[in-house]
Amino acid sequence: MITTRNLTxxxxxxxxxxxxxxxxxxxxxxxxxxxPSGAGKSSFINLVIRKELPTSGLLKVGNMDVALLKKNEIxxxxxxxxxxxxxxKLLPNKTVYENxxxxxxxxxxxTREIKIRVNYVLDLxxxxxxxxxxxxxxxxxxQQRVSLARAIVNRPHLLLAxxxxxxxxxxxxxxxxxxxxxxxxRGTTVxxxxxxxxxxxxxxxxxxAIENGRIIRxxxxxxxxxxx
Amino acid sequence: xxxxxxxxxxxxxxxxxxxxxxxxLAAVGTITMALLIFGGLYLVTSNLQxxxxxxxxxxxxxxxxxxxxPDRQVMEERLSSIPGVKSVKFISKEEGARILGEMFGQTxxxxxxxxxxxxxxxxxxxxxxxxxxxxxxxERISGxxxxxxxxxxxRFLNLFVRLIWIVGLILISLTVFAVLYIVINTIQLTVYAxxxxxxxxxxxxxxxxxxxxxxxxxxxxxxxxxxLVSILLLFQGxxxxxxxxxxxxxxxxxxxxxxxxxxxxxxxxxxxIFFGALGSILSVRRYLKV
Numbered sequence: 254m255i256t257t258r259n260l261t262x263x264x265x266x267x268x269x270x271x272x273x274x275x276x277x278x279x280x281x282x283x284x285x286x287x288x289p290s291g292a293g294k295s296s297f298i299n300l301v302i303r304k305e306l307p308t309s310g311l312l313k314v315g316n317m318d319v320a321l322l323k324k325n326e327i328x329x330x331x332x333x334x335x336x337x338x339x340x341x342k343l344l345p346n347k348t349v350y351e352n353x354x355x356x357x358x359x360x361x362x363x364t365r366e367i368k369i370r371v372n373y374v375l376d377l378x379x380x381x382x383x384x385x386x387x388x389x390x391x392x393x394x395x396q397q398r399v400s401l402a403r404a405i406v407n408r409p410h411l412l413l414a415x416x417x418x419x420x421x422x423x424x425x426x427x428x429x430x431x432x433x434x435x436x437x438x439r440g441t442t443v444x445x446x447x448x449x450x451x452x453x454x455x456x457x458x459x460x461x462a463i464e465n466g467r468i469i470r471x472x473x474x475x476x477x478x479x480x481x
Numbered sequence: 482x483x484x485x486x487x488x489x490x491x492x493x494x495x496x497x498x499x500x501x502x503x504x505x506l507a508a509v510g511t512i513t514m515a516l517l518i519f520g521g522l523y524l525v526t527s528n529l530q531x532x533x534x535x536x537x538x539x540x541x542x543x544x545x546x547x548x549x550x551p552d553r554q555v556m557e558e559r560l561s562s563i564p565g566v567k568s569v570k571f572i573s574k575e576e577g578a579r580i581l582g583e584m585f586g587q588t589x590x591x592x593x594x595x596x597x598x599x600x601x602x603x604x605x606x607x608x609x610x611x612x613x614x615x616x617x618x619x620e621r622i623s624g625x626x627x628x629x630x631x632x633x634x635x636r637f638l639n640l641f642v643r644l645i646w647i648v649g650l651i652l653i654s655l656t657v658f659a660v661l662y663i664v665i666n667t668i669q670l671t672v673y674a675x676x677x678x679x680x681x682x683x684x685x686x687x688x689x690x691x692x693x694x695x696x697x698x699x700x701x702x703x704x705x706x707x708x709l710v711s712i713l714l715l716f717q718g719x720x721x722x723x724x725x726x727x728x729x730x731x732x733x734x735x736x737x738x739x740x741x742x743x744x745x746x747x748x749x750x751x752x753x754i755f756f757g758a759l760g761s762i763l764s765v766r767r768y769l770k771v
Binding site: 302304325328329330331332336342344346355356358359360361364403407 | 483485486489500501677678680681682683684685686687688689691692
């Protein structure tokens with residue numbers, strides 16, 4: 254699903270976010286990216302969704318070389334990827350339903366199709382009863398579930414989660430993890446950047462540890478740190 | 482583009498306006514102020530121009546005939562055949578004496594002696610601007626002794642009319658840039674408040690034009706609203722001023738509000754739409770680079 258070879262990202266101010274980053278993630282995998290803040294986890298995600306361009310090296314998503322995407326191809330490329338953010342990025346003046354349907358409106362899906370799919374994901378994240386409320390009326394966990402629903406509503410092949418539990422208490426975090434596991438079980442590749450040690454240690458999935466922009470460990474069924 | 486999408490755009494544009502009421506109000510206010518300036522400039526310029534043109538159209542040339550000039554019929558034909566002449570009017574020396582007498586308050590100015598005045602013609606041009614050229618041609622006609630017209634006044638008027646045009650045009654084009662700058666800044670604030678929305682749209686795979694359309698429509702709606710408000714204010718204000726000016730209207734002719742209506746409405750609407758649309762497009766552009 255994602256292949257990188259010697260991927261390097263250097264910002265114009267000289268900061269190196271990723272260096273010599275070589276990684277292969279298969280279709281259907283569940284991968285944790287771990288490491289301290291500023292290690293390069295978010296930069297990696299920004300490269301995958303083509304928010305940033307690599308400085309050098311190869312980055313392939315599916316069978317697309319991301320660096321070769323034309324400007325007008327980027328929107329269509331992104332329709333295959335769902336993204337969740339630590340700060341949810343919900344639109345405050347849209348209801349729960351609208352926040353989710355929005356992702357389908359912008360890709361000009363059918364009205365009927367939109368209704369069916371939004372109702373389906375609302376049910377999946379357990380928020381059908383809050384469909385007409387605004388984000389400010391929801392708890393943090395509920396907001397993250399809306400953001401998750403929006404990310405998966407157009408059935409992406411790849412789901413990227415950037416610290417999705419960063420703002421949530423442990424119990425709510427587990428609710429989100431259950432959903433991510435469920436989505437992964439249905440065939441979506443999930444890549445999650447986190448520094449939630451507890452979650453990584455208990456789930457025992459593939460762990461890619463990053464430090465100073467380099468991969469320092471890549472372990473199947475790994476823990477957050479080497480000792481675990 | 483699907484019809485459904487067009488509906489979505491217009492719905493989003495209207496929602497955008499009402500969910501960001503304060504920002505929309507600021508944008509409409511700015512556009513209204515800008516258009517009031519334009520409208521004011523336009524009204525002043527067109528009235529001055531109208532005034533100048535009217536004065537110019539009241540111009541005439543007087544041609545005094547020699548003692549042995551051909552008779553009236555021949556002279557009238559000669560004068561009328563000059564291109565640009567609308568009409569000519571014969572004034573006999575007796576009538577000339579009467580007019581002169583009236584001016585001095587005497588009816589029997591030359592009754593005791595010989596009337597020394599020559600016969601004359603008043604020549605009216607089609608266009609006031611041609612007075613000078615016509616006068617030159619009349620001078621060359623045999624039988625004409627002297628030609629009189631307000632040479633300096635004519636030159637002044639021609640310059641005046643042209644100057645108003647130029648000054649008005651310069652002022653309007655200078656203000657266009659200043660106003661555009663202010664309007665763009667205001668709209669940029671409204672867009673800035675919604676940069677997250679744009680970012681999310683881009684991240685879920687919206688094309689640039691899809692993001693742009695609702696903002697563009699919103700800008701156009703705001704522009705039209707601003708134009709309508711300014712039109713209303715301008716006409717209210719102008720009607721009041723016109724009422725006051727009408728009492729001097731004989732000295733200083735003023736265009737009635739009906740005479741300026743259509744042009745001004747079209748002008749302000751176009752300007753409003755232009756400002757709103759351009760402001761939106763330029764403001765959104767910055768946030769599309771996601």
